Amino acid sequence: MSGRARHPTEDAWWVKALILGVVLVFLGLVLVLPVAAVFVEALRKGLPAALEAMADPDALAAIRLTLLTALIAVPFNAAFGVCAAWAVAKHEFRFKSFLITLIDLPFSVSPVVAGLIYVLVFGAQGWFGDWLIEHDIKVIFAVPGIVLATIFVTFPFVARELIPLMQEQGVDEEEAAVSLGASGLRTFFSVTAPNIRWGLLYGVLLCNARAMGEFGAVSVVSGHIRGLTNTMPLHVEILYNEYNFVGAFAVAALLCFLAIVTLALKTVLEMVQPHTRPARH
Amino acid sequence: MTTTALPAVEADVSARPPPRKANRPMLRRRSAIPGFGVTLGVTVAILSCIVLIPLSAVVIRSTGQGPAEFLDAAFSPRALAAYRLSFGAALVGALVNGLFGLPTAWALVRYDFPGKGLVNAVIDLPFALPTAVAGIALATIYAPNGWVGALLAPAGIKVAYTPLGVMVALTFIGLPFVVRTLEPVVRDLSTDVEEAAASLGASRFATMRRVILPALGPAWLTGFAMAFARAVGEYGSVIFIAGNMPYKSEIAPLLIIIELEQYDYAGAATVAVVMLAVSFLMLFVINGVQAWARRHT
Numbered sequence: 001m002s003g004r005a006r007h008p009t010e011d012a013w014w015v016k017a018l019i020l021g022v023v024l025v026f027l028g029l030v031l032v033l034p035v036a037a038v039f040v041e042a043l044r045k046g047l048p049a050a051l052e053a054m055a056d057p058d059a060l061a062a063i064r065l066t067l068l069t070a071l072i073a074v075p076f077n078a079a080f081g082v083c084a085a086w087a088v089a090k091h092e093f094r095f096k097s098f099l100i101t102l103i104d105l106p107f108s109v110s111p112v113v114a115g116l117i118y119v120l121v122f123g124a125q126g127w128f129g130d131w132l133i134e135h136d137i138k139v140i141f142a143v144p145g146i147v148l149a150t151i152f153v154t155f156p157f158v159a160r161e162l163i164p165l166m167q168e169q170g171v172d173e174e175e176a177a178v179s180l181g182a183s184g185l186r187t188f189f190s191v192t193a194p195n196i197r198w199g200l201l202y203g204v205l206l207c208n209a210r211a212m213g214e215f216g217a218v219s220v221v222s223g224h225i226r227g228l229t230n231t232m233p234l235h236v237e238i239l240y241n242e243y244n245f246v247g248a249f250a251v252a253a254l255l256c257f258l259a260i261v262t263l264a265l266k267t268v269l270e271m272v273q274p275h276t277r278p279a280r281h
Numbered sequence: 282m283t284t285t286a287l288p289a290v291e292a293d294v295s296a297r298p299p300p301r302k303a304n305r306p307m308l309r310r311r312s313a314i315p316g317f318g319v320t321l322g323v324t325v326a327i328l329s330c331i332v333l334i335p336l337s338a339v340v341i342r343s344t345g346q347g348p349a350e351f352l353d354a355a356f357s358p359r360a361l362a363a364y365r366l367s368f369g370a371a372l373v374g375a376l377v378n379g380l381f382g383l384p385t386a387w388a389l390v391r392y393d394f395p396g397k398g399l400v401n402a403v404i405d406l407p408f409a410l411p412t413a414v415a416g417i418a419l420a421t422i423y424a425p426n427g428w429v430g431a432l433l434a435p436a437g438i439k440v441a442y443t444p445l446g447v448m449v450a451l452t453f454i455g456l457p458f459v460v461r462t463l464e465p466v467v468r469d470l471s472t473d474v475e476e477a478a479a480s481l482g483a484s485r486f487a488t489m490r491r492v493i494l495p496a497l498g499p500a501w502l503t504g505f506a507m508a509f510a511r512a513v514g515e516y517g518s519v520i521f522i523a524g525n526m527p528y529k530s531e532i533a534p535l536l537i538i539i540e541l542e543q544y545d546y547a548g549a550a551t552v553a554v555v556m557l558a559v560s561f562l563m564l565f566v567i568n569g570v571q572a573w574a575r576r577h578t
Contacts, residue, residue, distance in 0.1 A: 008479030009472040015485070016392055019384045024400070026381045026559070030453055031406045034418035037428065044559035060394050060442060080327050087320035091312050099324070101564075105332055108513025108560040112534035113553045116541065119333035120342050125546055151331055175313045184315035186366060206408065213411025215517035220538060233413040233517065240521065252414040263402045266409075 007010055020239040038256045041249035053239075053250035062235035062251070065143070068232060069218075070211040073150040078204050081158025085196075087190070088159075089166035090174060100163065106155040114152045118145055131145025141223030146231065150218040154207045162196055164199030198273040205269065209262040213255060310332040339557070342550035352549035359527055360536060364555070366444055367533040371512035374451030375459075379505045382459030383497070384422030389460070390467040404460050407453055412517025419450055447532060456510030462504030466497055499574030503567055504577040510563040514556060 011019070042050045053059060084103060088096060121127050122139035132139060139145045173195070177187040195204065215233040220231045224238065232251055239248035343351060354360070388394070389401055407415065423430045423440040430440060440446050469494065478488040516534040524530035531539075533556055540549040 008485075009475040011391070011485065017364055019388055019396060020392060021380070023385045023388050027385065027400065030456060033422055034415055034453070035406070035410070037418045037422050038414060041418075079307075080324070083320045083327075085322040086316060090314050091317045091321075093317075093321070099328075101325075102328060103567075105336070108510060108562070108564050109336070110516065110534050110537075110553075110556055112379050112516050113339065113514065113556060114535050116537060116553050117339050118550055119541065120338040120546065120550060121335050122503060123546075125447045125544070148331070152335075155331060169480065171312070178313050178315065187314070188316075190487070195526065213409075215411060215413040215416075216515075218285050220541065224380065224571045233411045236411075236413050236417065237521075245421075248417060252411075252417060255414045259406065259411070259414075262409040265407055266405065267398065267402045 001055055008123060015222050035256055035260075038249055038252050041245060042253040044249075045246050050248050050250040050253065051248035052242075054254060056247065058227045058230070059235060059247070059251055062230045064230045065146070065230065065253070066212050066232040069147050069150050070208055073154055073211045074204060074208050076134050076151055077207055078158045080155070080219050081160075081162050082196075082200070084159045085162035085166050086192075088163050089169075090145050090171050104156050106152050109152075110215065111216030112220055113198065114217040115149050118152075119218060139255060140221050141225070141229060143229065146218050147219035149221045150211050154211045154216045157207035158200065158203035161199050161206075165196055166192070169218075178182040188279050190201065191269070198269060199206055202266070202269045204272070205262060205265055209259065244258050289521070297568055300409055302342060303421035305495035320422070332390050339550045339553050342547055343554045346547045346551075350499065351551055352432055352472075354548040355555050359531075360555075362528040363531050363533040363536045363552075366530065367407065368533075368559070370447040370451050371455075371509050371515075373448045374455050374512045375505050377448075377452045377510040378455045378459045378508045379501060381455060382463060382504060385456075386460045386463035386467050390464060393496040396407060405457050406524055407455075407457055412454070412515065413521070415453055416518040419453060419518065420446070423522060424448060439487060441522050442530065443531055445521075447519055450522050451512035451515060454518055455512050458511060459504035461498065461510075462507065463497060463500050465499040470568065495530065497502075499570055499577075501572070502570050506567045508562060510567070513559060513563075 002062050084253045088100060119126060119140055122132060122145065123129055124133065124140070139148070141178075173191050174187050178184075182190065198212065212231075213233055214231075215237070216277075218231055219234060219237070222231070222234055224230060224234060230238065232255055236248050236255070239251065289325055297524075309517075343354075346354075382534055386406070389397070389404075420427075420441055422428050423446055424431075424440070425431065425434045425439065427441070433440060440449060474496075476486055478492050479485070483491070516532070516533060516538075519532055521534060523535070525535060533552060537549045537552050540546075540552065
């Protein structure tokens with residue numbers, strides 16, 4: 001109440017200090033400490049031991065499988081997202097908000113349930129189980145199942161990003177292009193694509209981070225066969241459960257590095273195109 | 282959707298150029314933009330194959346066994362204990378996030394401090410960090426010989442391998458939901474109202490309590506519900522720190538996996554259906570709160 005130049009909507013210095021102090025301590029404890037722990041544990045026996053753990057054949061196989069999975073799942077979901085956003089944002093039709101809710105659905109499903117549903121469809125006792133065995137096709141406990149489960153959990157990322165963005169941009173530019181005789185594809189690539197590229201990249205970035213890091217859904221369908229159906233997060237689990245902590249944290253450090261790069265790129269993209277929508281997953 | 286009487290002939294392209302009015306409600310406006318049929322068709326087809334049909338499998342499998350078996354599997358003592366832990370710990374995690382998320386969002390919008398950009402980026406860490414990595418890191422920190430666990434052990438507090446550990450993991454997972462939902466609302470909060478309150482003689486504390494907090498209520502509730510919904514189904518970050526003892530520290534998603542490993546597909550599907558039902562209820566609540574907030578702001 002000393003009432004000097006402080007603006008009435010500005011908090012007193014001690015309120016600021018208190019709030020900032022609480023926030024920074026909380027964030028430090030909850031968010032920063034785990035990341036620090038990963039790197040400290042990975043380097044516990046020195047850098048060579050950590051690097052050796054990363055170069056282990058099973059670890060390399062896990063890295064390869066994770067990259068392969070992301071390489072299939074992310075473009076698939078990006079293509080789906082663009083397709084869905086074109087239908088939803090550039091046209092008016094009935095049940096539109098219902099369709100958006102359905103596209104969002106995988107975000108509300110537990111990752112374990114996401115894995116389970118594919119076991120019930122493609123597993124040995126599942127709907128197509130007999131047919132798949134007859135034709136000697138493996139989906140569950142094999143790479144296709146891992147890819148499918150990953151597609152499911154990352155399904156909404158790109159669509160969620162593009163639908164509001166394309167709705168904001170309206171249809172005027174596309175209508176102008178079409179009225180000047182451009183084909184649909186031409187309109188998309190020359191008019192829409194330049195407008196949505198940053199939003200698309202943002203969605204792809206988040207989609208990729210989740211695809212490479214997914215654990216629960218993949219764990220259900222993978223079968224945990226070393227060197228064959230283990231992704232990086234699953235490999236971390238196996239090493240950790242074998243008390244090979246340096247190995248587990250070395251692979252975890254790689255994933256941590258991926259997360260940090262993702263956050264850095266995300267921050268850059270937000271500077272290029274300011275974001276006002278609340279992020280999800 | 283209200284159907285305004287719009288004769289089909291007038292809606293035809295030949296009737297152009299009609300003056301375009303924004304948000305004209307109708308079944309489907311004839312748009313000059315091509316590709317509607319193809320993109321909608323592909324969207325619905327992929328959505329059905331990847332999401333809807335597989336999801337229906339879990340419902341069909343769980344209801345195919347008869348109502349008595351369904352209830353047995355859905356509400357067995359072990360399942361009930363697992364729901365209690367999953368929902369209870371998710372609730373605690375979401376509450377902790379609600380408590381600390383509000384000052385975090387406030388500080389990020391209103392204050393300037395060194396390292397703000399970094400703090401802003403760090404908030405999203407739980408979205409970017411694979412859950413298994415978070416899980417083994419938290420288990421290590423909170424184990425009796427870990428950085429934090431060693432500090433708590435003399436006080437007799439065990440975190441890792443107890444329900445408390447589950448709460449810690451679910452707090453980690455849910456934080457960005459509360460902060461990122463509150464942030465835009467804090468930013469849009471008009472300072473005029475605060476100035477008016479202050480000029481009418483309200484103390485800063487009274488302004489906070491009577492003006493600011495009520496305005497943030499719906500967003501806070503939405504963020505809380507989203508954090509809760511995510512935490513209920515969370516698996517990767519929890520299992521390493523939970524202890525996974527049946528009836529004590531076993532979460533519902535883990536129970537699904539255990540039943541699956543015992544080839545009890547119907548049992549696993551049943552627990553999954555219960556969890557799905559709760560998730561959809563949460564989705565419904567979140568949409569309801571958001572719709573209510575839009576009407577009242």
